[in-house]
Amino acid sequence: MNSFIGEFIGTALLITLGGGVVANVVLEKTKGQNSGWIVIAFGWAMAVFVGVYSSLKLGGSGHLNPAVTIALATFGTFKFSLILTYILAQILGAFTGGVIVWLAYKDHFDSTNNSDLKMAIFCTSPAIRKPINNLLTEIIGTFVLLFGALCLSPSANSMGSLEALPVSLLVLGIGLSLGGPTGYAINPARDFGPRLAHYILPIKGKRDSDWSYSWIPIIGPIIGALIAGLCYQTII
Numbered sequence: 334m335n336s337f338i339g340e341f342i343g344t345a346l347l348i349t350l351g352g353g354v355v356a357n358v359v360l361e362k363t364k365g366q367n368s369g370w371i372v373i374a375f376g377w378a379m380a381v382f383v384g385v386y387s388s389l390k391l392g393g394s395g396h397l398n399p400a401v402t403i404a405l406a407t408f409g410t411f412k413f414s415l416i417l418t419y420i421l422a423q424i425l426g427a428f429t430g431g432v433i434v435w436l437a438y439k440d441h442f443d444s445t446n447n448s449d450l451k452m453a454i455f456c457t458s459p460a461i462r463k464p465i466n467n468l469l470t471e472i473i474g475t476f477v478l479l480f481g482a483l484c485l486s487p488s489a490n491s492m493g494s495l496e497a498l499p500v501s502l503l504v505l506g507i508g509l510s511l512g513g514p515t516g517y518a519i520n521p522a523r524d525f526g527p528r529l530a531h532y533i534l535p536i537k538g539k540r541d542s543d544w545s546y547s548w549i550p551i552i553g554p555i556i557g558a559l560i561a562g563l564c565y566q567t568i569i
Contacts, residue, residue, distance in 0.1 A: 336415055339393025341429075347384030347397050349437075350525055351377045352454050356434055359450040360441035374508035379524035380500035395497065396519040400475055400558035401482075404520055405450035408562035420522070427526025431455050433535050434527075448540035455527035457516035457550050458543060467546075470514040471553025472560070473509055478519050493538025518550030525551060 339544025365372065366547045387397035394411065394510035405411035415436060434454060437556045444450060452458070459467045478500075485499035508517055518524040525547065532542040 334396070335392025337422045338417050339388040339391035340424040342391055343384040343388025343393055343395065344374060344397045344426030344522060344526075345430045345433070346387050347380045348427045348523065349381060349433045350380035352431060352434040352521070353437065354488070355437040356378070356454045359447075359453060360438055360444075361444040361446075363438070363441050364476065367414045372514075374505055374512065376512070377508055378501045378505035380505045382497050384498040385500055389497065391420075394419075395500070397423060397426075397522070397524050398554070398558075399521060400554035401479055403555055404479055404558035404562035407559060408566045423522035424526045427522045428530050429526075431527030431530030432534065435530070435536065447537060448538055451536060451539055452531055452542065453516070453529035456524045456547070457518040458546060459549075460513060460516045462546070464546075464549060467515050467549050468553045468556075470511065471518060471550055472557035473517075474511045474517050475519045475554040475557030476561045476564075477511065478503060479508055479558045480565055481567045483561070487500065506529045515550070515560050517552050519557075521551040521554055523550075 354365075354373055357363050357376075358368050358373055359368065381397075385396050389394045394402075394405075396405070396419060402411065402416055402419045406413050406416050428541070438454075445451060449458075456550060481503045482496070482500050485503065486496060504519075507519065511517060528542050528544075528547055531539065532544075
């Protein structure tokens, strides 16, 4: 139960702060409107720090990411028996975070006419829609995320839980360096949970939830994380 609670709350905080910074930048009449990509990247980095730290404190492993959970169970010390518990907690937490962001920014959603910007708060979309290239970008980003996180771990043999500060700085780097093509989902739950919230919530003037693209931020991160786990295990 502690594992579920830790991953649920950690992921909910991740999306509340991560989706929140996007809302602050792109929605009309906010204090942070038009403050730019660097603000978004830093906001997501802090979201990861708070989410991972909270998850670890509450009994989770700080994964907050089904791709990470699957890879660490496949190549690391993480228990296979916890995979479904973690993934369910992560998706529900991400959905909850999306709802919280909508509640916090409700008036600003109502004041914004651009339906694409509203959707961008919940989920990712490509700058140039080319599925194979978009998939490759997500694979690369997630490879860097997990391989980098494992290399930054204090213990060379640690493949169970992640460290909050190194991972948050790593996500900052990924956002600044690799985030341009697809918005760096690098996490199936981070994209699917809020996308589902976008689909369900009565958001004024919203567009469709672009389900035709949604498989890319699910499959890409899983492939990237598995490759990273394999490479790390082979080298170490």
